[in-house]
Amino acid sequence: MSAGPRVAGFDFLEQPELPAPQVTDAQATQLLSTHYGLTARVGSLGSNQDKNFLVYDGDDRVLGVLKIANPAFTATELAAQDAGAAAIAAAEPTLRVAVPLPNLAGESSTTVTDLIDGTAHVRLLRFLSGGTLFDKGHLAPTVVAGMGELAGRLSRALRDFRHPGLDRALQWDLRYAHDVVTTLVGHVTDPAARDRLTTAAAAAWSRIAPLAEALPRQAVHLDLTDANVVTASTGLPDGIIDFGDLSDTWAVSEIAITLSSVLRHPGADPTSILPGLKAFHAIRPLSGAEVDAIWPLLVLRTAVLVVSCAHQVILDPDNEYLTDQADDEVRMFERATSVPLDVMTAAIRAELGLAEGW
Structure with missing residues (x-):
């Protein structure tokens, strides 16, 4: 098992x-009404661990997304998310970013003490029109390349971003992926x-562990998936939502x-990712x-999703978002x-034009 985390913020x-x-x-x-006038x-939106609502005006126009964060996350962690979103918006002005909208007091976050068991941190986030890629069916290579380009631009924008709220250990942080699988796999029936x-996670981790010290770290969105990228009228992604997992971790994640x-x-199939990887590498070059x-990290990510869903369904059995996933x-x-891991790694190297051992 890899070393346990030592962080200032939330520790899964x-x-x-x-x-x-x-x-x-x-x-x-x-x-x-009370805090935003x-x-x-x-309308309720799906989420693993927060509570989200789409907000509509009287003419059914979407005004934003109301997000009630899980009380396990600290105000400092939430402030990091808002600051990170602002940093991306400033560095990449042609990207659309779901930044928080001010409440009546002019603040980006509202603290409410009588809503849930614990302190609730409430934010109203900018709504990005266009829809995500989640329900788009087959993704063409140009769309996958667009996802890679978006991830590259985001990674570049966050390269020098620092904040104390990034020091956290989420179950989605791939530094802890093997531990998460080991901890939660018992919930898979x-x-x-x-x-x-268990076998796949161990094999993937055996490839990553020797590389860990050589993997650069920075602020990472950590959930820039098909559900959290929003498309322009061209059908290509140009918008970023949901900064709830923002953390300091391996940049390649x-x-x-x-x-x-x-x-x-x-x-x-596995080779479907290659256009996205090539587009990312063109913007934010990857080290050897x-x-x-x-690919080992990607395998671990999918294993974490499976065991996390099995675990979260037990905690929140009425959450249709989980069962649908x-x-x-x-x-x-x-x-x-x-x-096999070696086959995909060779395919990735060939796609990027990199010699073995580079």
């Missing part, structure tokens, strides 16, 4: 149970599936996580160690493990 391995806050539509509309209706997950989501789509880590996440894992 110390507190693995994170049911989403329970907030009703009526409570959400009251928050909007809005008369609006809301099928013994054969448990064995496949950004593109590994982004491209793992390609495997969820119809007709995808990062290139060798990408389960089959897709198993499919991603199966596709990621359908090709």
Whole structure:
């Protein structure tokens, strides 16, 4: 097992149970009225561990996304997310970024003490029109390349961003992926599936561990997937939402996580990620160690998704967002493990024009 985390912020391995806050539509509309001066209706949005609502005006136009963060996350961590979004918006002005909108006091975050068990941190985020790639079916190579380009621009924008709220250990941080799989795999009911997950995670980690010290770190969005990139009228991604997982971790995690989501789509296979990887590399060149880590990290990401879903369904059985994801996440894992690690790493090197051992 890899070394346990030592962080100032939230530590998943110390507190693995994170049911989403329970907030009703009526409570959400009251928050909007009291703190934002809005008369609006809301519609619940899916989330693993937070509570989100789409906010509509009287003419059914979307005004924004109301986000009630899980109380396990600190105000400092949430401030880092807002500052990171602002940094990207400033560095990449042609990208659309879901930055927070001010409340009546002119603040980006509202602290509420009588809403849930614990302090609630509430934000109203800018809504980006166009829709995500989540339900787009097959992703063409140009779209996958667009995802890689977006991830590269984001990584470049965050390269020098620093904030104390980035010091956290989330279950989605691939530095802890093997520990997360080991901790949560017991919630997977099928013994054969448990064995496949454990074996694949161990094999992937055995490739990553020797490279760990050579992998550069920086602020990483950590969830720039098909569900969190928004498309322009061209159908290509140009918008970024949901900074809830922003952390200081291995920079290469950004593109590994982004491209793992390609495997969820119809007709995808491991080579479907290659246009995205090439586009990322053109903007934010990858080191030799990062290139060798990408596919093992992607395999670990899919394993983490499977075991995390199995765990979270137990904590939050009425969360339809989780149950709807389960089959897709198993499919991603199966596709990621359908090709040996060495074969995919060689394919990645060939796509990037890199010699073995570079």
